[in-house]
Amino acid sequence: MEHVTNIYMVTRDYPKEEFFGIVSQMRRAAVSITSNIAEGYGRLYGKETVKFLSNARGSASELETQIIISRNLGFAADDKLVELQKQIVEILRMLSALIKTLE
Numbered sequence: 001m002e003h004v005t006n007i008y009m010v011t012r013d014y015p016k017e018e019f020f021g022i023v024s025q026m027r028r029a030a031v032s033i034t035s036n037i038a039e040g041y042g043r044l045y046g047k048e049t050v051k052f053l054s055n056a057r058g059s060a061s062e063l064e065t066q067i068i069i070s071r072n073l074g075f076a077a078d079d080k081l082v083e084l085q086k087q088i089v090e091i092l093r094m095l096s097a098l099i100k101t102l103e
Contacts, residue, residue, distance in 0.1 A: 002097055003033065003034075003084070003087050003091060004027075004030045004031055004033075005084075006025060006084055006087065007026055007030040007063070007084065008027060010076050010080050010081070010084060011023045011026055011027060011076075013073065013076060014070070014075045016075065017098055018075065022066055022069065022070065025066055026063060026066045026067070026070075029059045029062045029066065030059075030063055032055070032056070032059035033055040033056045033059045033060050033063065033091065034056075036052045036053070036054070036055040036073065037053065037055035037056045037058065037095075038054045040052030040053045040055075040056070046102055049102060050102050050103060051097055053098060053099050053102070056077070057092060057095040057096065057099065059094050060088055060095060061092065062091070063088055064085060064088045064092070065089075067081055067084050067085045067088065068085070071085075
């Protein structure tokens, strides 16, 4: 859940006109990653767990794209966005490995 906190901290300094745009999308995607992982593990059957982990992976990919867009537009310090991107890449790696193990 650390990535959610980090996304909220970085995006609060984004331009105010982006609050209902990319800020909202990034925050929803970050929360969606964690929520889908939790919901997947709350299920009793492997296929359902994999489905929710796949959803989490999709949200992580979405968030990675939004971070790249933010870097391109200079919405935050590059070092902060690079660190967020590293976190998301690691989350994607772990989710992929976990999905592969469960399938």
